[in-house]
Amino acid sequence: MFKRMFVGLLASLFFSSIVLAQTSFTGKSNGAFYNIAVPVAWNGSLVIWNHGYSFNPMLENPPDLGPLAGLQLAEGYAVASSSYSQSQWAVFKTTQDLQHLVNVFKEQVGTPASIIVTGASLGGIVTADALENANLGNVVGAFSFCGALAGSRVWDGALDIRLTYDAICEGVPGAAIPGGPTGLPSQFYPFSEEDLGFALQACTGIFVPPFLRTSDQQARLDQLLDSTQLPENFIARDLGFAVFGIADLIFDRGKLNTRQGMGNTGVVYDDSSVNADIERVAVNQGAAQRLSDNYKPVGDVGNVKIVSMHTDKDGLVIVENEKEYQDVVSAANLTVAIVVEDIPSHCIFNPAEVTAGWESLRGWLAGLPQPNAAQIQGTCQIIEGAGLAAGPCRIDPGFVIPDMDARIKPR
Amino acid sequence: MRLPLRYRWFSVVAGAIILLIALWPRTAKDPPPGNSATPNAGVGSAVTVTVEAVHNGPEPQREIDTPAQAGEKHSTLLNEQAMNAWYGGDLRKAMTLFEQAIAAAPDDPVPHTNYGRLLTVMVIFDRAVPLLERARDLQPENAQAWLDLATAYQRAQLFSKSWEAQAQAAKLVGAASITRDAQGRFVVTGTTLSE
Numbered sequence: 001m002f003k004r005m006f007v008g009l010l011a012s013l014f015f016s017s018i019v020l021a022q023t024s025f026t027g028k029s030n031g032a033f034y035n036i037a038v039p040v041a042w043n044g045s046l047v048i049w050n051h052g053y054s055f056n057p058m059l060e061n062p063p064d065l066g067p068l069a070g071l072q073l074a075e076g077y078a079v080a081s082s083s084y085s086q087s088q089w090a091v092f093k094t095t096q097d098l099q100h101l102v103n104v105f106k107e108q109v110g111t112p113a114s115i116i117v118t119g120a121s122l123g124g125i126v127t128a129d130a131l132e133n134a135n136l137g138n139v140v141g142a143f144s145f146c147g148a149l150a151g152s153r154v155w156d157g158a159l160d161i162r163l164t165y166d167a168i169c170e171g172v173p174g175a176a177i178p179g180g181p182t183g184l185p186s187q188f189y190p191f192s193e194e195d196l197g198f199a200l201q202a203c204t205g206i207f208v209p210p211f212l213r214t215s216d217q218q219a220r221l222d223q224l225l226d227s228t229q230l231p232e233n234f235i236a237r238d239l240g241f242a243v244f245g246i247a248d249l250i251f252d253r254g255k256l257n258t259r260q261g262m263g264n265t266g267v268v269y270d271d272s273s274v275n276a277d278i279e280r281v282a283v284n285q286g287a288a289q290r291l292s293d294n295y296k297p298v299g300d301v302g303n304v305k306i307v308s309m310h311t312d313k314d315g316l317v318i319v320e321n322e323k324e325y326q327d328v329v330s331a332a333n334l335t336v337a338i339v340v341e342d343i344p345s346h347c348i349f350n351p352a353e354v355t356a357g358w359e360s361l362r363g364w365l366a367g368l369p370q371p372n373a374a375q376i377q378g379t380c381q382i383i384e385g386a387g388l389a390a391g392p393c394r395i396d397p398g399f400v401i402p403d404m405d406a407r408i409k410p411r
Numbered sequence: 412m413r414l415p416l417r418y419r420w421f422s423v424v425a426g427a428i429i430l431l432i433a434l435w436p437r438t439a440k441d442p443p444p445g446n447s448a449t450p451n452a453g454v455g456s457a458v459t460v461t462v463e464a465v466h467n468g469p470e471p472q473r474e475i476d477t478p479a480q481a482g483e484k485h486s487t488l489l490n491e492q493a494m495n496a497w498y499g500g501d502l503r504k505a506m507t508l509f510e511q512a513i514a515a516a517p518d519d520p521v522p523h524t525n526y527g528r529l530l531t532v533m534v535i536f537d538r539a540v541p542l543l544e545r546a547r548d549l550q551p552e553n554a555q556a557w558l559d560l561a562t563a564y565q566r567a568q569l570f571s572k573s574w575e576a577q578a579q580a581a582k583l584v585g586a587a588s589i590t591r592d593a594q595g596r597f598v599v600t601g602t603t604l605s606e
Contacts, residue, residue: 052568056537067571121568194506197533201502207532208500233595237566240534343591348565351574390586 022073025108026062030100031085035062036078037069038109043076046105046112048098048136050081050119050126052347055244057087066118067351068358075362078112080105084126088248089155092255092294094126095134102136111137116361118143120347121317124308125151128325129295131304141365142301143358145309146347148317149325150404151296152261155249157318157408159262159281162242164227164269165203167277168220174202181260181281183246196243200236207236227271229407231344234315241316249291259287267409283411299328306334307361307371309353312399313344320404335360337373338399351389356380373397479516486516490525497529505529513542520549520556527559528604532594536567547576554583558597559604565597 049066084090124147204221205213263283360371374397384391493508509526523546530539561576
């Protein structure tokens with residue numbers, strides 16, 4: 001069966017580079033833009049693509065169909081995506097957004113025989129939430145890469161970064177970021193991305209080469225890196241989430257509505273000076289529950305077959321997210337494959353790796369045994385060797401995913 | 412008609428003045444560099460104007476910048492100042508100077524690229540992406556321009572676009588020539604980007 005699928009993949013990858021006839025539907029429904037593409041030879045299945053985190057409302061119109069859309073359309077799948085009706089941590093409404101998307105699909109195209117939900121980064125938790133709560137129809141499979149599958153717990157990590165910055169950079173001229181545990185003092189507080197860059201530069205000198213930093217800047221940067229366990233090329237990005245993302249999450253009326261959903265009372269930080277100096281904030285239990293509800297996976301995925309991939313040094317959505325997801329989803333439903341990279345990235349997979357993950361899921365759905373990481377690596381090497389998609393293939397079947405508690409202290 | 416003698420000296424002087432004005436070299440009228448720029452003048456499309464002074468016999472030819480050339484020189488200077496400000500840690504000043512450099516030479520890919528890279532590391536993707544797209548449009552055969560864009564798209568979580576940009580770069584230099592630097596940015600092997 002695999003040989004037959006591989007021949008099909010060969011043909012599909014060939015044809016995916018050619019513009020095939022398809023029908024497209026775009027528009028807006030219930031506050032979100034949608035994009036639907038249906039190939040002429042539709043196989044009856046629908047792939048839903050869930051995009052990643054966007055600081056800007058509405059992202060693109062029409063929303064992107066995902067990096068595998070060309071291949072998926074060539075394989076006969078219809079592909080659909082939603083812009084989501086919320087920006088940033090959009091998970092408060094994404095189940096409704098996807099329901100509206102599927103309803104539009106049914107009206108315009110017909111009821112799909114089966115649905116495969118896919119997504120990356122924030123799109124990973126949107127996917128996980130959809131499997132457990134959206135009742136989209138006959139959902140048979142899911143494919144996530146670099147997914148924030150630990151769900152709302154990632155915001156504890158963001159709070160730690162936010163307050164660790166304050167503890168380390170307090171008193172440094174030009175380094176202050178107002179707002180502390182609420183990210184900023186209000187949702188639309190006049191503090192821009194530029195201002196954040198200026199502050200971070202003043203404290204750490206991170207935007208200039210190391211030899212141009214002052215010794216104090218370098219010392220503060222080193223402490224920030226040690227305390228947060230983040231790669232240097234992620235500090236600015238993570239702090240952006242910790243400032244603007246937390247402010248949006250807490251102040252948006254459709255989210256936590258000014259309530260503090262994350263706290264750090266009682267947390268013992270590894271860095272003793274940070275532990276002594278960091279601001280302590282109590283969590284509002286109601287807000288914490290609302291955040292958990294939107295969303296922390298519980299593993300109620302029924303018979304859905306899931307393949308999930310991650311890069312091992314991801315500094316934004318850390319690889320430990322996969323362990324959290326493994327802890328709640330049955331091993332019979334979930335295959336995880338970890339790509340070991342030289343330089344930390346968020347979601348930089350080679351095309352052959354992601355294609356292998358997708359094809360492995362397809363094989364599983366078609367009746368092959370559940371794939372493991374070694375088999376996905378093997379599939380990747382076949383795809384790369386045949387010149388169908390660029391490698392190299394870096395999946396390490398022996399990779400042991402660390403526990404989230406070592407990176408984000410439990411609370 | 413002959414002028415009275417008392418007016419003849421006047422006509423000789425007046426004629427000499429007119430001749431002097433007509434033949435006076437135009438050096439004093441040269442525009443200062445960077446005072447104006449031709450927005451649509453493409454890089455390399457500027458025309459060199461030569462002026463030959465005739466009042467005193469032939470002189471060596473000297474070049475005068477077109478507005479576009481003057482703009483490019485001004486932009487180059489501003490770009491260098493912006494880079495110095497960046498490396499000096501004055502990001503606010505660097506951003507202002509990059510914007511001035513781009514205004515002086517809207518078709519120069521260099522300040523677009525450098526400013527786009529600065530905004531990318533500062534995580535200001537919604538402003539970095541249009542700059543890097545413009546830089547790419549100005550030099551579509553430059554693989555690094557595609558890769559700068561691929562990095563910005565990737566960090567803005569526009570994964571499909573990042574893949575497409577990487578593929579375009581691979582067409583130009585081969586996939587094997589594409590790597591990532593210590594900051595995680597896509598680069599053509601051997602390329603060193605500004606911090």
